[in-house]
Amino acid sequence: MNLKELSSILGLSQTTVSRALNGYPEVSEETRDRVQRAADRHNYRPNTRAKGLATGRAMAIGHVIPVSPRIDMVNNPIFGDFIAGAGEAYSKAGYDMVLTVVEDDREADAYRQIKSRGTVDGVVVHGPRTHDSRITLLNDLQIPFVVHGRSSGIDEPYCWVDVNNRRAFSRATDFLLDLGHTRIALINGLEFMDFAIRRRAGYEASLIARGLPVDPELLRSNVMTELYGYRDARALLALDRPPTAFLVASMICAIGVRRAIQDCGIRLGRDVSVVTYDDMLSYLPNGDDVPIFTASRSSVRVAGRLSGELLLERIANPDAPCRGELLEAELMVGQSTGPAPAS
Amino acid sequence: MNLKELSSILGLSQTTVSRALNGYPEVSEETRDRVQRAADRHNYRPNTRAKGLATGRAMAIGHVIPVSPRIDMVNNPIFGDFIAGAGEAYSKAGYDMVLTVVEDDREADAYRQIKSRGTVDGVVVHGPRTHDSRITLLNDLQIPFVVHGRSSGIDEPYCWVDVNNRRAFSRATDFLLDLGHTRIALINGLEFMDFAIRRRAGYEASLIARGLPVDPELLRSNVMTELYGYRDARALLALDRPPTAFLVASMICAIGVRRAIQDCGIRLGRDVSVVTYDDMLSYLPNGDDVPIFTASRSSVRVAGRLSGELLLERIANPDAPCRGELLEAELMVGQSTGPAPAS
DNA sequence: CGGGTATTCCAAAGCGCTTTAGTTCGTTGA
DNA sequence: TCAACGAACTAAAGCGCTTTGGAATACCCG
Known part of the structure; x- marks a missing residue:
């Protein structure tokens, strides 16, 4: 018909x-x-295509997902929930979502294609690194976009939705310091990712504010899998002066840390404390009434929804100044933290 | 230009x-x-739209993702990896991937829209249930499609890519029986999902083959989150005659089971054995050389790629008879299983 | 009653591509 | 020498929609 x-x-x-x-x-x-x-x-x-041809609008939003051995966005466990949130915003507005899975060295080309083939009206940028070249590229190409996260070192304006990672990790560090911990390890994500940089900055700032040294021995940076959480924690616990507390980048990672702690025969929340970051993934709830882990939490699904909404707004009104939306994580005290053991 | x-x-x-x-x-x-x-x-x-208009082909594949409080496909942790695999197949063939996030009671309508608006050339059906009405609908609408999984009770032909869930769980049960376990709990997914039915059938068949009873007390069925894995395992361990072994539906779930076991002060692999199902998610590797959990494993990413390829093949050749592709899971023995303790 | 003004509808152009149905021209065979 | 043919190209229709620039009708007012 x-x-x-x-x-x-x-x-x-x-x-x-x-x-x-x-x-x-x-x-x-x-x-x-x-x-x-x-x-x-x-x-x-x-017919969508005919309508698009006639109006010049695609009624679709693109998500370019770079995959590579090095960093694999789609593998990121938060991806599903983010997409669910964004999809909510799109379907409410009658937009489709187009995913392009691409080798990460061809990502720039993917954006150029998007521009010239006109498949989408705007894109969401995932996993920004510091000095992320995609931002400049997209501004040059004049494709409306929103970044999930931010990119330090980029001066030009752009729209973004981000969690206040710095403050979240600074608060978490303060919390552990208040419990008397002084040797606090940071099991961070890969530190070319912008969020990881900010988290580390928050951690360091809190230590320095109390006149405590930043011990490089206690800093780990890796992909956020259960396995690396385990390995890093094992290595840290094997130190001559092991940490009494861990700050961990994600729930998945923290599960690995928990396993390491148990393998060492010590008890979580008593012998050693863990604060993690919780993206509130739907398949990995952090307990129900009482959180399992003490955690800074912020819903990545909400971030997805907000990113989608912001992008649609930008597409409707491309000349408005760029906006950023900073979400605050909330610290939930659970069973994985306690006072520093007397040494 | x-x-x-x-x-x-x-x-x-x-x-x-x-x-x-x-x-x-x-x-x-x-x-x-x-x-x-x-x-x-x-x-x-x-221009994609113009080309599509002229040729009648969209050069895009749709994935309709139903969301609801009840069952949330996008929340499913396997989603990211499946999509990555499918995306690989699509981008190689120059196809885009279109996701539609939709309330699950409007899913049928979403498919009708897809048909009439002509946004995609075919769709992948996720999370089939028994007697899944989507299969009949898509056949009626004449939209080419591939099901990730199968649907018992559907007679009409359709294309699918599935793991031999029945055999995987039957093998796993046999493995535990061979170790001397006789009280084996099954922590299954929701049993309106087709894969869960098949897994249970495999489990039951192996017990019956050795003349053992199927004790309903030992059967649990729930969403596959860490939390429910924990709860179910706690409840099972609190029974008068607790199981000595667990068969678990997913890694995430198994992590909850592990936590329950540790909370009970008993040891995994010695006091109690666990065999899980491992989708080989990239952010949740089951150890490196030695698997943490004994597990039936099969890569969901590969399943995604195969589904994509099969669908493209079907689109290219719509009159060929329907094909199904059955993948076999492989049993990897890890540290979570051991002989049944003498009682 | 004529002219201006809404109101309601329509014909046709145009979006950027593919594809059908030619056209042109050089080559070939009888 | 001329018809037939093939190679290489073109003009124009058509995909299904939106939108511009009218046209037709009814309505109001002086």
Whole structure:
């Protein structure tokens, strides 16, 4: 069923039918009703491609997902929840979501293609690094975009949605310091990722504010898998002066840390404390009433929704100044922390 | 840069330029070269929508992701890896991937929309249940599709890619029985999901084959989160006659089971054995050389790639008979299993 | 009653591509 | 020498929609 057929059934021109369905005023309410009912009855929906061709808008948002051995965004456990949040925003506004999985060295080319092929009206940038070249590229290409996170070292304006990682980790560090811990390890994500840099900065700032040294021995940076959480924690616990507390980059990682602690025969929350970051993944809830881990938490799904909404707003209004949205993580005290053991 | 501009630069007709770029024989090799070079130089890429309109093909594959409080596919931790695999197949063939996040009671409508709006050439169906109505619907709508999994109780033919869940769980049960376990708990996924049914069938078949009863007390069925893994295991361990072994539906779930076991003060692999199912998620590797958990494993990423390839094949050749692809999981013995303790 | 003004509708152009149905021209065979 | 043919190219229709620039009708006012 297409517009031509529908309008001939109704005995109206395509113009009128199109206008009736798109809410233009040049058509009587009576006709509009009649058209609307006929459209429903015949299950008519305008062809996306034709509509896009005619309007110049794709009604779709792109997410370019770089994959590589080095860093694999789609493998990131937060991806599903972020997409769910963004998808919510899109479907409410009648937009589709287009994913492009691409080798990470061809990511720039993917954005150029997007521009020239016109498949989407805007893109969301995932996993920004410091000095992220994608931001400059997208600004040059004039593709509307929103970054999930920020990129230190980029001066030009851009829209973003981010968690206050620095403050979250500074707060968490303060919390552990207040419990009397002085040797606090940081099991961080890869430190070319912007969020990891900010987290480390927050951690260091809190230590320095109390006149404590930043011991490089206690800093680890790795992909955030269970396995690396385990390994890093094992290595840290084997030190001559092991840490009494851990600051961990993600729940998955923290699970590895927990395993390491148990393998060492010591007890979580008593012998050693752990504060983690919790993205509130739906399949990995941090306990129900009482959190298992003490954690800074902020819903990545909400971040996805906000990113989607911000991007749609930007597309509708490309000349408005760039906006950023800073979410605050909330510190939930759970069972994985306690006072520093007397040494 | 569009076809019209490019052809006027070249002093050729749009027809010739289009044919040159699409490899048609009615154009001399010399001209083809000239056109190709000009296209490269001017960074020309045909507009997807226009091409789609003209050819009737969207060059895109759809994934409809139902979300609801009840069951949330996108929340499923395997989603990211599956998508990565499928995306690989698509990008190799020049296809885009379109995700539609939709309330699960409007899923049927989403498929109808896909059909009438013509946004994609085919779809992948996620998380099939028994007697899944989507299969009939998609066959009726004549949308090419591939199911990730199967649906018991559906007679009509359809394409699918699935793991032999029944055999995987039967093998795992046999393995535990061989170790002398007789009280084996099954912590299963939700049993309206087809894969969960098959897993249970495999488990039951192995018990019955050795003349052992299926004790309903030992059967749990829930969403596969860490939390429910924990709860179910706690409840099972608190029974008068607790199980000596657990068969668990996923790594995430098994992590909860491990926590429960540790909370009870008993030791995994000695006092109690666990065999899990491992989708080989990239952020949750099951150890490196020695697996942490004994597990039936099969890569969901590979399943994604195969699903994508099968669907593209079907689109290219819609009249070929439907094919199914059955993957076998492999049993990796890790540290979480041992002989049944003498009782 | 004529002219201006809404109101409601329509014909046709145009979006950027593919593809059908030619056209042109040089070559070949009888 | 001329018809037939193939190679290489082109003009134009068409994909399904939106939107511009009218046209037709009804309405109001002086």
